[in-house]
Amino acid sequence: MDRLVWKLRQRRTFQGGLFLPDEKALTARKPIEQLPTDAPLDVPAQLSPGLPTRILVHAGQIVAMGEILAEAASDESLSVRSPVDGRIVEIGRAWTARGGFAPSIRIEPAGAREPRRALAPLASGGSTLRDVAELARSAGVVGLDGAPLHVSLGTARDDRIDTLIVNAMETEPNLTCDLRLLVERSADLVATIDWLAGIESGEVFRNVILAVALRHGRIVRQLHRRAAAASRRIRVVALEDKYPQCHPSLICKVLLGREPGPGSDARELGALIVPLATLAALAEACEGRPCVSRVLTVSGDAVEQPGNLNVPFGTPIQRLIEHVGLRRRPLVALAGGPMTGIPLPDVRAVTTPDMAGLTLLSRLPRGAPIACVRCGWCVEDCPAGIDPRALSQLELKEDFSDSERYSLAACIECGICTYVCPSQLPLAEAIRQCRGRLEESAAGSA
Amino acid sequence: MSRTAGRISGGFSVSDTVLGSADRGGEAGRLTLWAEGTSPHIHSQHSDRQIVSAWTLAAGLVACCGVVLFGFAALRVIVLAVASASACEGLLSLVTLERSGIGARYAALTGLLVGLTLPATVPWYVPCVAAFAAVVPATWMFGGFGHCLWQPAVVGRVLAQFLFAGTLSATSGPVLSPGRLLVGSVTEPASIEMIAPGQYRGWAETTRGPRTEAFAIDRPIWTARRLASGDLPVGSTAPLTTLTRDFLPPWEDTVVGSVPGGIGETCTIALIVVGLYLVYRGYLRWQIPIFGVAAAAIAAAILPIRVPLGNGQFDVRWLPGSIVEREWPVGALYVLFCLTSGGLMLGLFLLAGDVLSRPLTARGQALFAAGIGALTIAMQSFGPVDTAAYWAILIMNTFVPLIDRMTRRRPLGSGYAGRTTRLTREPSRQVTS
Ligand code: SF4
Ligand code: SF4
Numbered sequence: 001m002d003r004l005v006w007k008l009r010q011r012r013t014f015q016g017g018l019f020l021p022d023e024k025a026l027t028a029r030k031p032i033e034q035l036p037t038d039a040p041l042d043v044p045a046q047l048s049p050g051l052p053t054r055i056l057v058h059a060g061q062i063v064a065m066g067e068i069l070a071e072a073a074s075d076e077s078l079s080v081r082s083p084v085d086g087r088i089v090e091i092g093r094a095w096t097a098r099g100g101f102a103p104s105i106r107i108e109p110a111g112a113r114e115p116r117r118a119l120a121p122l123a124s125g126g127s128t129l130r131d132v133a134e135l136a137r138s139a140g141v142v143g144l145d146g147a148p149l150h151v152s153l154g155t156a157r158d159d160r161i162d163t164l165i166v167n168a169m170e171t172e173p174n175l176t177c178d179l180r181l182l183v184e185r186s187a188d189l190v191a192t193i194d195w196l197a198g199i200e201s202g203e204v205f206r207n208v209i210l211a212v213a214l215r216h217g218r219i220v221r222q223l224h225r226r227a228a229a230a231s232r233r234i235r236v237v238a239l240e241d242k243y244p245q246c247h248p249s250l251i252c253k254v255l256l257g258r259e260p261g262p263g264s265d266a267r268e269l270g271a272l273i274v275p276l277a278t279l280a281a282l283a284e285a286c287e288g289r290p291c292v293s294r295v296l297t298v299s300g301d302a303v304e305q306p307g308n309l310n311v312p313f314g315t316p317i318q319r320l321i322e323h324v325g326l327r328r329r330p331l332v333a334l335a336g337g338p339m340t341g342i343p344l345p346d347v348r349a350v351t352t353p354d355m356a357g358l359t360l361l362s363r364l365p366r367g368a369p370i371a372c373v374r375c376g377w378c379v380e381d382c383p384a385g386i387d388p389r390a391l392s393q394l395e396l397k398e399d400f401s402d403s404e405r406y407s408l409a410a411c412i413e414c415g416i417c418t419y420v421c422p423s424q425l426p427l428a429e430a431i432r433q434c435r436g437r438l439e440e441s442a443a444g445s446a
Numbered sequence: 447m448s449r450t451a452g453r454i455s456g457g458f459s460v461s462d463t464v465l466g467s468a469d470r471g472g473e474a475g476r477l478t479l480w481a482e483g484t485s486p487h488i489h490s491q492h493s494d495r496q497i498v499s500a501w502t503l504a505a506g507l508v509a510c511c512g513v514v515l516f517g518f519a520a521l522r523v524i525v526l527a528v529a530s531a532s533a534c535e536g537l538l539s540l541v542t543l544e545r546s547g548i549g550a551r552y553a554a555l556t557g558l559l560v561g562l563t564l565p566a567t568v569p570w571y572v573p574c575v576a577a578f579a580a581v582v583p584a585t586w587m588f589g590g591f592g593h594c595l596w597q598p599a600v601v602g603r604v605l606a607q608f609l610f611a612g613t614l615s616a617t618s619g620p621v622l623s624p625g626r627l628l629v630g631s632v633t634e635p636a637s638i639e640m641i642a643p644g645q646y647r648g649w650a651e652t653t654r655g656p657r658t659e660a661f662a663i664d665r666p667i668w669t670a671r672r673l674a675s676g677d678l679p680v681g682s683t684a685p686l687t688t689l690t691r692d693f694l695p696p697w698e699d700t701v702v703g704s705v706p707g708g709i710g711e712t713c714t715i716a717l718i719v720v721g722l723y724l725v726y727r728g729y730l731r732w733q734i735p736i737f738g739v740a741a742a743a744i745a746a747a748i749l750p751i752r753v754p755l756g757n758g759q760f761d762v763r764w765l766p767g768s769i770v771e772r773e774w775p776v777g778a779l780y781v782l783f784c785l786t787s788g789g790l791m792l793g794l795f796l797l798a799g800d801v802l803s804r805p806l807t808a809r810g811q812a813l814f815a816a817g818i819g820a821l822t823i824a825m826q827s828f829g830p831v832d833t834a835a836y837w838a839i840l841i842m843n844t845f846v847p848l849i850d851r852m853t854r855r856r857p858l859g860s861g862y863a864g865r866t867t868r869l870t871r872e873p874s875r876q877v878t879s
Contacts, residue, residue, distance in 0.1 A: 015855065020488075173488065249858055261859040332487055339486040365489040370548055371592025373494050375729075376806035385855035389806070410857035415486035422492045423592075429484045 003217075011214065012254045016383040017242040018416055020339070022173035027299050030307040032180050035315065035323060037084045042094035042104040042350045043314030044080070045070045048146030049099035051077040057105060061088045066290050069105050078140045078148050083292035083312030084109040094314070095349040097335030097342040098146065104314065104350065129153060129204050132196070139285035140292070143278045144248065144265075146354035152272055156204060163271040164205040165255060166193055166279055168212045169239060169246035172337035174299040175357045178276040180308045181295060182212065182219050185280065190226040190234065192283040197232035205272075208234045209255055213241035243339065244383055244414040248273045262409035277356065294353055298323075300338070300360040302330035311351050318347035320358055328362035339415045369424045378417035378427055384410045388417035392430035400438060408435050492728075497801055498551045500727050504720035505558045505796055511716040512709035516566035517622050517630050517660075520709045524561035527573035531557025534581040549591040556580045559599035562710025562792060563836065564606070566632055567620060568613055576606035596843045597803040600793075600836045607833050615832050619706025620662045623652050630659040648696040649704035665706045666787035667826065669693050674827030676752030676760045685753045686769055686776035690783070697779055700786040711792045721795040730799040733812040738794040739785060742819030743767075746784035747777065749827060789835035790822045797836075803843045810846075810853035817842045 045055050053070035057063060063082045070080040086109040094104035137150035144152075152159075166189075170178040181189065190210075197208040210227065212220050220238045227234040239245055239254055251273060252266045253259045260266055266273045281291040292312055299306040304325030311320065317333060334341025335355045351358075378388040386407040394404060408431065417427035513520045535553030539545045557577045564573055580602025588594040607614050622630040646663055672678040673689060680688040690697075699705050703713030710717075724730035747767020752760040763769070769777035785791070798804065798818050805814045821838035831837050 253858070259859045262857070264859075332483060334485070334487060338488040341485055341487065343483060343485075343487075359487075361487055364483060364487060365491060367493070370494060370546065371590070373497065373592055373801045374804070374806060375497065375801045376804075376811075377492075379806045379855070380808060382855075384858040386857050387806070387854065406860065407857050410859055412858065413485075419486050419488065420490050420492070422490075422494045422497055424489070424493065426484070428486065432484065 011238075011240050013240045013242060014245070014250050014253050014383055015385065016381050016416070017244060017250075017414075018381055018420070019241070020171075020173050020243045020419075022171075022243070023299065023301075024174065024176050024179070026174070026306045027176040027297050027308055028179060030176075030180070032177075032184055032295050032308045032310055035309045035311045035320070037109045037312060039109070039316075039319045040089060041083060041086075041107045041109070041312055041314040042092065042316060042348075043069060043083065043107060043312075044094055044096050044099070044350060044352060045091075045103040045105055046099065047078050047080060047140060047142055047148075047313070047353050049096075049102070051148060053077060053080055055091060055103065055105065057088050057091075059088050059090045062086075062110075063088060063107065066292065072137075076148060076151050078137065078142065078150075080105075080313075081140055081290045081292050082107060083314065086110045094316075095344065095346060096352050097344060097349065097355055098352065107314075127195070127199055129156060129199050132199055135285050136282060139281065139290045141278055141281045141285060142291075142353045144273055144275060146352070149274070149278055149282070152267070156272060159267045160270050161267065161272045162205065163207040163209065163256065163269075164193075164196060165251060165266070165271055165273045166208075166210045166276060167246060167248065167251055167273050168210060168276040169241070169251065170213065170276075170356075171241050171243040171246045172339055172356075173243070174337045174359050175297045176299075177295040177297045177308050177356055179213075179216060179219070181276055181280050182216070182223070185283070186219070186222055186226060188283045189276070189279055190223065190230060192279055192286065193227075193234055194230040194232050195286070196282075197230075197234060202232055208232065210234060210236045211239055211251055211255065212236060213245075214238040215241050243416070244412065247383070247412050247414065249412055250383060262406060277353075291353070294351075294355075296351065296355060297357040298360075299357060300330070300334075300362075302326055302328045302360040302362040313351055313353060315351045316348050317344060317351065317358055320351075321347065321360070326360070330360035330362055331364055332361050334359040334361070339419065340413065366418075366424050366426075369426065372421075372423050372425060375422055377420040377422070381416050381420050383414055383416065384412050386410050388427040388431060391434060392417075392425060392427045394430075394434050400434070405438060408438055411435065494548050495551065497729050498548065498555055500724060500729050501796070501800070502551070502555045502558065504724055505555065505562060505710070507720050508562060508710040508713065508716050508792070508796065509558060511703060511713040512562065512566070514628050515622060515703050515713065516620075516709055517626075517628060517632055519632050520566040522570070523564055523566055523568060523573045523709060524558065526570055527561035527564070527577040528554055528557035530574040531560065531577035531581050534578050538582065538586055544590070546591060552591050553581050553585070556585065556599045556602070559710075559796060560602045560606075562796070563599065563603040563708045563789060563833075565614070565616075565619055565707065566709055567616075568610070572606055572610050572613065575609060576602040578602075579605040592802065594802050595846070596840050597797055597800050599800075600797055600839050600843075604833060604836050604840060607831075607836075611832075616665075617668045618662050618664045620660045621649065621704050621706055622660045623658050624650060624704075626659050632660045646695060649699045649702075663695065663706060664693070666694050666700060666783060667707070670784055670787060671827060673751050674749075676754050678754070680753060682753050682755055682761055684771040684776075685751070685763075686766065686780050687771045687774070690776060690779050694783055697782055697786075700783060705787070707787070708789060708792065710796070711789045714786045714791050717791045717795045724795075724799065729801070730795075731808050731811055733808050734799045734804070734815040735794045736815075737812040738790075738798065738815035738819040740819065741816035742785055742790055742823050743781050745820040745823035746781045749823060751780075784823055784826070788822065788826055789833060790819070790826075793818065793822065793835035793839050798839050798842070803846065805846050805849045805853065807850075807853045807855070810849045813849055813853070814842050814846065817845070 052073040054073050055070045057069050065085045067082045068079045069082050072079045086107040089106040089108050093101045096102050133150040133153040141149045143149035168178050223236045227236045248266050258269050295310050297308050304327045333344045338359050411431050415428045509524050531553045560576045560580050580598040584598035584601035620632040695705050701714045721735050725732050750762045750764045751766045767777040767781045805811050818838045822835045825834035
């Protein structure tokens, strides 16, 4: 009875969005597997674009796991560590989903050795915000959108952050890596949240929320139990798993009742949003292991044995494909899920910290676009409340009115408009292009 | 992302030298250079073709009911309408050298819908001209499929009403008699038995008496109109009881469809069924029929009827929907007649919900449908036109751009957005620093 009431209870949600057929069943029950490190890695010399580093190693050098390959060149930047014990083959370039070609360090692994402790473990009791930031920096933990976590932690005071939201929503189709982390490491994860909640005796994050998807009822109940046993107050909130509930703006809208303005982020509402993968990396860092790999879901209809793999950064996706096998010839490979994933051009593209999945699809269902039939689905389902139909018709226009600018900035690039359009119009793409032009003209005039 | 698309394909030939040899064999080794494109890479699999097909199926079902009720003559009208609509579309695509599969399907659907709005007794040229008007002026002059302000089939029907007012405005019409459904003929004048007002006891009762192919009675909509204008001798003691007993067919007849009217207009049951089907498929929002019917019912319950007092005087009675005579709520029955006797049901279920000419959002559609319902009843009783429901649709179509503007959603992050939050935060920050 309690369960029924809990299921039927009215939940906060947002207008628009869709319950997608998300193919998560392919991998939802596959335990996280360690990808064997036996093939060369092309470790990008920057954990994400915009984090400048200086490469310290040279070809032929022997490196140990956790050794620094490239050191941070600025305060905001992060050092890159070696994911394996091995030998540097060469300094080259590799394709990354978000940064295009980037300098990379090719390492030939030399057998598996025990991971060594590269960092001094941090006592959880007397930790201050600065300690946590320092830990995140030295372990190389990236947060939302590949931005370094230590920077957002470091400015938490100045930004008047009082809310910590751990985002385990994962409404993107096909991806199950966060779900598997919750299943397999919930004790660790809740302990880490508890530790973060206790920073400076709870003075920093007064309000700690773990957002999980409603439909994983068993996990939600387990997390509730664990959170109840924690020393600090952690609110486990189950949200409807309507796509794109995982987007930070919509998390804020639903959990805080407010939204960040277009083009800005949750920090202006006093909330720090941490993806679950970042939390997992922080949990590892507490135990002295640097962040050199992440769990990602390899899935899609072209894959023979889809699964969740723990993959070192810089693994060419060819290695992943060899591991999971192919059932059909993939037409497209995406870094991420099928709704927002970034297409990768070649099997030699490498994994990065912000890549939550690899999706290989054997067909592209969209046909030739025809005229808009005014069905209104794009308008109804757009989670940002804008009119994609009207905005996509601005493509040829030179300058935009204020409301058009505003709407363009409000788009969260979820892709729902293209997904639903029965006329097969590439609405999201058109909006992205308009946005690009808008940003260019803004940059030009500034 | 799409701005870098050129770089992706252009850059990778260079990369072969940069990345060194990548020839590692295996199935994966042969895969280079994937198809490009931008997110999302999946699609809901709903297409315009499916929408038009579902709509055609729904209209076809209603047409079948019409053929059962009005016989071969109805089939003839529908075939003529569909054929001439398709022929016009075909000729136009020859002239303009623009061919589109969806355009042809939509033209056929338009022809079918035009056929549904016409009575079965019209001469052959009426459906042809109406379908021509629906395809050429109403669709092509606005730029073809996807660009129209007014629902094309409705435009065709209204233009036909202007051109052929004589045949289309007849005050009475034929229905097949119960034993002769589907096979009977409504067009043979000899077989039509005129039944005087006040003598008609319902369609099922006509099996008694001499065997006939079909019979003609006053169109219920015409009777409702006469009541509103005050020239129906209903008597002042119990006007609505007299009305429903002597001047209108029983209410079951208007629901089942065995009353004169357009081929697809009369069978309310069939329209509700296909409406449910379209709602189930997700191509029609429930807001359109529900708000339309509700607004029409409210309008019919409020707008006055005129009861003649004999000497050229009227007794104007407002709120006819609340009238109770001899402990029998005849007001409700009167409202039901107003709803089911004209083209309102066809209009709400199949014509107003047409994707091309309805407002974009659910709220807008509710407003739109409510406007159609209320205007239909008002014009049906008091307006100068005979095809009130169709005129109401055209009028509300005209307001669609305005309705769309009124029902715009609030973009994410506007209103109570961050800027205001930041303003309230600013002073306290200065105090602490
Ligand atoms: S991509 Fe942008 S415009 Fe399209 S549905 Fe998502 S938020 Fe709306
Ligand atoms: S979803 Fe496509 S067809 Fe429908 S209104 Fe939007 S742009 Fe037009």
